[in-house]
Amino acid sequence: MADRSIKKAILRVRRGTTNEVGRYENFEVPYEDGMSVLDALRWIRVNLDSSLAIRYSCINANACKTCMALVNGEVEYTCIAKLAPEIITVEPLPKRPLIRDLVTDTVPEEEKL
Amino acid sequence: MYAAIAAARKGASVILLDKSLVGRGGATVMAQMTVAAAIGQQEPDDWTIHFEDTLKAGRGLCNEELSALLCEEGPKRILEMEQWGTRWARENGHIKQEMAPGHSRRRCCYVDFLNTGPAVAATLRRKVGEISEIRRISNVSIIEIVTKDGCALGAVGLNVIDGEVVTFQAKAVILAAGGLTKLYARNSASANMGGEPYALALWAGAELVDMEFVQFFPIGHLAPRLVGMDPIMWDPFRYKLGGKLLNGQFEEFVDRYGGTDFGQYTATRDLASYAILKEAEAGRGSPHGGAYLDFRHIPEDQLRAAFGPVIDRLLLNGIDLTKTPVEVGPMAHYHMGGVRVNAHMETRINRLYAAGEAVGGTNGANRLSGNAITEAFVFGERAGWSAAEGAKHTHVDSETKITAAALERVKALKSRQSKDGVPPVALQAELQNLMWEKVGPFRTGEKLAAALARIQQMQRNELPNVSVTDKTLYNLDLLDWFELRAMLTTAESVVGSALARNESRGAHQREDFSDSNESLLKNQVMKMRNGELVSRWTAPVQANRGDGSHG
Numbered sequence: 274m275a276d277r278s279i280k281k282a283i284l285r286v287r288r289g290t291t292n293e294v295g296r297y298e299n300f301e302v303p304y305e306d307g308m309s310v311l312d313a314l315r316w317i318r319v320n321l322d323s324s325l326a327i328r329y330s331c332i333n334a335n336a337c338k339t340c341m342a343l344v345n346g347e348v349e350y351t352c353i354a355k356l357a358p359e360i361i362t363v364e365p366l367p368k369r370p371l372i373r374d375l376v377t378d379t380v381p382e383e384e385k386l
Numbered sequence: 387m388y389a390a391i392a393a394a395r396k397g398a399s400v401i402l403l404d405k406s407l408v409g410r411g412g413a414t415v416m417a418q419m420t421v422a423a424a425i426g427q428q429e430p431d432d433w434t435i436h437f438e439d440t441l442k443a444g445r446g447l448c449n450e451e452l453s454a455l456l457c458e459e460g461p462k463r464i465l466e467m468e469q470w471g472t473r474w475a476r477e478n479g480h481i482k483q484e485m486a487p488g489h490s491r492r493r494c495c496y497v498d499f500l501n502t503g504p505a506v507a508a509t510l511r512r513k514v515g516e517i518s519e520i521r522r523i524s525n526v527s528i529i530e531i532v533t534k535d536g537c538a539l540g541a542v543g544l545n546v547i548d549g550e551v552v553t554f555q556a557k558a559v560i561l562a563a564g565g566l567t568k569l570y571a572r573n574s575a576s577a578n579m580g581g582e583p584y585a586l587a588l589w590a591g592a593e594l595v596d597m598e599f600v601q602f603f604p605i606g607h608l609a610p611r612l613v614g615m616d617p618i619m620w621d622p623f624r625y626k627l628g629g630k631l632l633n634g635q636f637e638e639f640v641d642r643y644g645g646t647d648f649g650q651y652t653a654t655r656d657l658a659s660y661a662i663l664k665e666a667e668a669g670r671g672s673p674h675g676g677a678y679l680d681f682r683h684i685p686e687d688q689l690r691a692a693f694g695p696v697i698d699r700l701l702l703n704g705i706d707l708t709k710t711p712v713e714v715g716p717m718a719h720y721h722m723g724g725v726r727v728n729a730h731m732e733t734r735i736n737r738l739y740a741a742g743e744a745v746g747g748t749n750g751a752n753r754l755s756g757n758a759i760t761e762a763f764v765f766g767e768r769a770g771w772s773a774a775e776g777a778k779h780t781h782v783d784s785e786t787k788i789t790a791a792a793l794e795r796v797k798a799l800k801s802r803q804s805k806d807g808v809p810p811v812a813l814q815a816e817l818q819n820l821m822w823e824k825v826g827p828f829r830t831g832e833k834l835a836a837a838l839a840r841i842q843q844m845q846r847n848e849l850p851n852v853s854v855t856d857k858t859l860y861n862l863d864l865l866d867w868f869e870l871r872a873m874l875t876t877a878e879s880v881v882g883s884a885l886a887r888n889e890s891r892g893a894h895q896r897e898d899f900s901d902s903n904e905s906l907l908k909n910q911v912m913k914m915r916n917g918e919l920v921s922r923w924t925a926p927v928q929a930n931r932g933d934g935s936h937g
Contacts, residue, residue: 290859307611307703323809323863324855330411331576334418335614336504337410353614372547373859384408384524386545386552 280358326374387510392770405527409511417503420494422756423460428483444750450929463763538738557777570718581876583744592733596723598883604658606717676715731769741769751892810866
């Protein structure tokens with residue numbers, strides 16, 4: 274049997290839209306070695322709160338380049354940002370217009386409706 | 387994107403829609419591997435040899451017209467992509483081509499290192515951006531094709547940003563939204579591959595073919611968690627360097643199942659999958675239910691010479707191939723089945739076309755490595771051309787009444803807003819586990835019947851009643867619900883087809899019917915009648931041998 278730890282990561286996620294006062298919500302996520310921040314965000318959507326808005330496509334290949342956010346204050350691709358069994362703060366990109374939660378407007382102008 | 391370019395070059399005005407960002411989502415951007423085309427620069431080759439190799443892998447079920455089109459036009463598209471800026475790996479003044487399993491010639495082109503998909507996607511994005519006749523729209527998910535009297539009139543989409551319905555009128559519609567690997571818990575796909583084009587085609591009245599043939603990649607990456615890489619990346623490692631497959635007790639085992647491997651790269655994909663899953667079933671799997679892939683016998687300088695920066699990316703993931711083996715196992719990788727089209731990419735609905743992986747039948751019961759990107763180029767070009775031609779002979783028909791059903795569906799869904807209950811994304815996860823456990827690489831009638839029963843139950847009970855959260859902006863629950871709806875229809879078509887094929891052939895392996903049955907050397911065609919899936923058997927389409935024209 275593999276040694277299965279029961280470590281947890283706490284994701285402190287900024288929620289809300291431009292019109293609201295930003296608030297932070299904590300989510301506890303089971304941690305496995307090697308997990309990415311995006312793995313944890315996707316786990317939250319399936320198991321805790323499906324209303325969490327996140328943007329991603331390729332999941333873990335770092336090919337689509339759409340999953341950027343601030344992780345502990347640094348701009349990162351959440352699909353390759355490593356999770357750690359501690360408190361991790363995730364916030365939307367600060368220089369882009371906020372849509373909701375972690376999703377900012379990264380769609381090129383000419384691709385909008 | 388290829389289809390949009392081809393249609394625009396033929397004078398059409400094009401809307402290119404993507405539920406993610408145009409040219410960023412989907413499968414192409416993730417392909418780290420190779421593109422097969424008989425350009426004959428590495429060694430003498432001819433499209434007819436590529437064609438024969440493709441038919442052999444397809445185990446008698448290829449639509450030969452489509453396979454011939456793929457192989458004959460592939461070289462033109464590869465060279466066109468180079469003109470448009472794709473930097474294929476070169477040596478001695480020619481495009482470098484590698485061998486891959488099932489190919490009898492060195493014909494697989496690539497972009498170093500493991501960068502083929504991102505590079506060709508970037509080329510196509512740039513090309514699309516240069517053409518003013520192409521209007522790109524991101525973050526709109528198509529939920530319905532609008533038809534009237536057997537003719538496509540446009541589409542209805544969901545704007546992911548604000549949850550509103552958007553309608554599009556068009557003289558022709560091309561389905562080019564990839565495959566269905568997201569139906570499986572273990573897959574190598576992006577989040578976009580929920581099988582939507584198949585469900586959209588069925589609902590619109592078009593036919594599907596060969597839906598039972600899902601390709602499972604035998605040595606997809608299982609553990610340790612590896613990020614920033616395509617999970618099927620170990621294939622090029624194996625063909626360049628070998629690498630030993632070991633069971634949980636660190637023994638070589640493929641020979642126990644009638645194969646030879648011994649650190650070479652000789653076991654076929656289906657045998658490798660079978661051996662890995664059977665060892666795991668017997669309690670001799672690796673901790674994550676797969677096998678170990680071991681490169682420890684290969685010196686570091688050889689690893690670096692072959693894969694340079696990739697070795698560093700692995701080290702960043704804590705994987706040192708000289709010290710630790712990785713865990714691998716089968717995962718859903720590609721779909722051979724799909725929308726039934728002719729060599730002009732026409733479905734049986736007028737002015738509804740398909741392109742790329744969404745097209746079924748080209749690769750029969752099994753696809754050769756390297757044929758997927760080739761078909762994205764070739765079928766895209768052909769579909770764009772055909773759709774532009776078809777659009778010339780029609781006018782835009784505005785039929786607002788026909789979009790009413792889709793509008794009602796969105797309204798009904800939004801009326802079920804609640805904070806409680808199982809969200810659509812959790813039902814997707816359940817479906818993925820169900821498909822993996824019961825409709826995976828090795829199937830039985832009993833498991834398939836159980837899967838079908840649960841899928842139909844989800845369609846009847848959960849789908850109409852599941853609630854979504856009350857967010858307006860970027861509410862993924864809405865997107866997930868429509869995805870789930872398409873996933874269930876597509877899953878039902880896969881399971882139904884798999885149940886009816888009482889034999890083992892290529893990627894469809896039935897443990898209760900382990901031999902091939904010559905009387906089933908036929909394709910299964912599926913369509914929807916009064917909301918029910920019905921299927922029939924047809925003889926495979928033969929190519930006109932010796933005649934290269936497919937005009």
